[in-house]
Amino acid sequence: MSDKLRCIYMACAFAVTLMFSLGNTTQGTLLTDFAEFYGIGALQQSFISAAASLGMAAALCLLLAGSVRVTKNALYVAAVGVVCLSLGLIGTMPGFALFLAFYALLGVAFGFIDAIGSSIVADVSAPDRLTRNMGMLHAFYGIGGILGPLLIRFTADLASAGNGKSGASGAAYLLAAAAAVLFIANILAYRAIRRASPGTLKAPEPLKADGLSAFLRSGAMPLLWVTGLCGAYLNVVTFRMAQYISVDFGSPALGALSLSALWAGIVVSRIAAPRVKLKLRAYLIGGMAGAAVFTALGVAAGNAYAVIAGAFLSGIACGAVIPMCISELCLYTPGNTLLASGSALLALYVVQLIGALVTGALTPDSSLGVGLYAAAAYSAVGAVAAALYRPAEGK
DSSP: OOOHHHHHHHHHHHHHHHHHHHHHHHHTHHHHHHHHHOOOOHHHHHHHHHHHHHHHHHHHHHHTTOOOOHHHHHHHHHHHHHHHHHHHTTTTTTOOHHHHHHHHHHHHHHHHHHHHHHHHHHHOOGGGGHHHHHHHHHHHHHHHHHHHHHHHHHHHHHHHHOOOTHHHHHHHHHHHHHHHHHHHHHHHHHHHHHHOOGOOOOOOOOOHHHHHHIIIIIHHHHHHHHHHHHHHHHHHHHHHHHHHHHHHHSSSHHHHHHHHHHHHHHHHHHHHHGGGGGHHHHHHHHHHHHHHHHHHHHHHHTTTHHHHHHHHHHHHHHHTTTHHHHHHHHOOOTHHHHHHHHHHHHHHHHHHHHHHHHHHHHOOOOOOOTHHHHHHHHHHHHHHHHTTTTOTTTT
16 A cells, blocks of 8 residues: 555544544533533433444444445445534434434444544554554544534534524534535545555455454453443543533633643643553553542542643543553454454443443532542543453563
8 A cells, every 4th residue: 555545544534533523522512501401410411422322332333243334434434424414413402302313323423433443544554553543543533622622612602692592503513514524525535545445445344253252362351341441431521521610610611621621631642652662551550540530639629720630630641541452452353453443442332321321320410520530430440450451472
């Protein structure tokens, strides 16, 4: 494969991942708007995140079962189009049940994008560059996490100024328009890839029982648990933290800033950690434990700025955990990277779905900080799972 073609693959994956992040950020940044518009409490609010996670998990199940018989590259482009459609439908702010259905549809698109994007990067990366390139891919998700809360909050406030209506619609429509532009760009890129290297356009392989069994016996299970628990931690924090600060401290602006601070730390981690010679097991244990401590201390301080500082430090601590786990798992199955990335992300989506519902059930409407303590608990359990990982010789 030519260097130019590699750059096309990477550019597509990075840009789509940035859009994926911006769309996913709406769950936390606009949660207060959604709660006020629909008049829902903490448990019902958790259904929004759970619907998106359910859609993501469904997409991964379809991929791993080989039920989607089109090339993964074509599916990748189609998923971007579905992101545009679903964000536009979310912007109409329909009845709550239909609203959840549209978020589930958005989750399906995100699931395809997440797994195939990681698989594409693994396909075009040399083994000694895989961890670094995977870190950059997920760093673009972090960049979206930095920009998304501030951009979406500004857009929502601007859209609602003077008309008394929810500005969430305006923010969703803006993101739908951005996704439409990216959809067109990816169609053009896909056509270039198809002409230059048609052999790379393969349909996802059906999952075979013996292949899955061999994969799980290879030492993957602890890494899958760590990936899932880190996903549950990040999901609850990004979904609940902005609302917690907005309600308890009366500052939506600081709420958006807290999410940007978290993702700023994550970006630093995802760019820097793969470049530092760290033992994977030691990093996973330290990163997950550190995130648990920083999050809990920030809430315990009872100060919005302490929560923001804790979020930034937590992002630095655990930001590279998920991409490093996925990179390691892809090295276990170089001939079928979609099995590794799909399995890791399925574990992530399932655990974060359960985590969101449990957190929603445990969080009183009058004490939203409890949700962040629950997130810290998920991260602490993730550190225990990391301790069970036994790397191969020389790792």
